Amino acid sequence: MFDLTGRTALVTGGGRGVGAGIVRALAGQGAAVAVNDLDTGRATSAAEEVSAAGARAVAAPFDITDAAAVTQGVATAADALGAPFDILVNNAGVPAGMGTVPFRDMDPEEWRPFVDLNLYGSLHCIRAVVDPMVEHGHGRIVQISSGAARTGLAFGVSLYGASKSAIEGFVRHLSQELAPTGVTVNSLALGMLSNVVPDGATDAAVAGLVRSVPVGRLGEPADVGAAVVYLVSDEASWITGQTIGLDGGATTR
Template sequence: MSLDFTGQIVAVTGAATGFGRAIARRFAQHGARVFATDIDPTGLAETADHPNITQHVLDLTDRPAVGAWIAQVEHAAGASIGILVNNAGGVIGRTMQPIEDTPFGDWDAVLRINLDAGFTVTRAAVPGMKRAGRGRIINISSGAGLKASRTGVQAYTSAKHAVIGLTRQLAQELGPFGITVNAIAPGLFPVAPGPIAQWEGYGPEGQQRVLDGIALRRMGSADDIAKAALFFASDLADYVTGQVLPVNGGSS
């Protein structure tokens, strides 16, 4: 039983900010060799300010490029990926629009990064995990994967629910190969531009209402999500798969 990840190969998507950055840094601090990716080169470079973190700029909606990245990681590491964190996502600039006014392109774009990207990365990483006879896949869903979202963005809620479905299905499929698949469902964390804008949009009274609905009466930090990811990746979670862990300070 240990939180020492020395020698382990970790891949983290959406690592330029927020949760992804905290997750990459945590694993690196605990000794893992971390391969971090994002579409944002500036934020990613900041995250990679640790000797254990290797960065690669990538648009995760580019399927062939995703496959090439996973192959590159395995080649550079000389081993398969042991821990995969599918974190990239978000509302990518979209806000609530009535369904009849929502452009199909917005629906497609939000599903592509929140659902398809995780599927594509996992699809590419699983053969190596199967060869190794072990793997940990951690999907970042959302409170919006368990109930309607305050964002009102239909595609976001749909995608985050689907991430939980995919997590449960893959846990069944991959369990016989020694691979666990779990999801984290964060509440609202103003730790990246999208959620910061959402938080600021509430104004002081709206923010107070949100806080009053949180049992611990404070907002969480990105590191709270990183710690949950460490748990799922660690020996502590050896017998845990297909599960969803809400990390939200006890939100109602």
């Protein structure tokens, strides 16, 4: 089950953290993977890691907020792997230098990076891969989202949450347009992950985060990778238009 041999995947923001975990999981199940990242070094390093393990992977460094760069980058990566993409994982979603700032303290110019990355960036990537998916009668699009899209939080992530809410709404509509074509579209709303714990966090602070998760631990990139593998597999062909909470039981709805 969950064999991805012969599939070709593009993972945005795949050079580190959750993205790298997704890359490793897809490659481990047999997919050829293009590792996108804004940073060329991170993309190259992640691609080389999975290639060294025997998988096919290429670095695909480009800025997903730049429509022309996405079109060119997707075409170049697909040519390098020898096939159009039938899997897209939109994982890139944290603007460079993102901090936690209350809305009232934000300058309007600080709103745009969240929308450009989480909404327009995802739209650019979907638009670049969706037509070949439809033409071939098979495709899997997975949007990495956040619990902040559905739950109001008081610590300064309002624009991040709003931009994630926007792309989740788009996913629901797109899933219905594409459902007859063999292309599925779903979201994973992530909860508290170990890789986002701030450097220097005290043991007490980490313990407090762990207590907020019913299963008693923080999530790992491998947890996200496993969920993505399922959603892009043939076995998940009857799941589309869903936002699945991947958060250790922190939300139930």
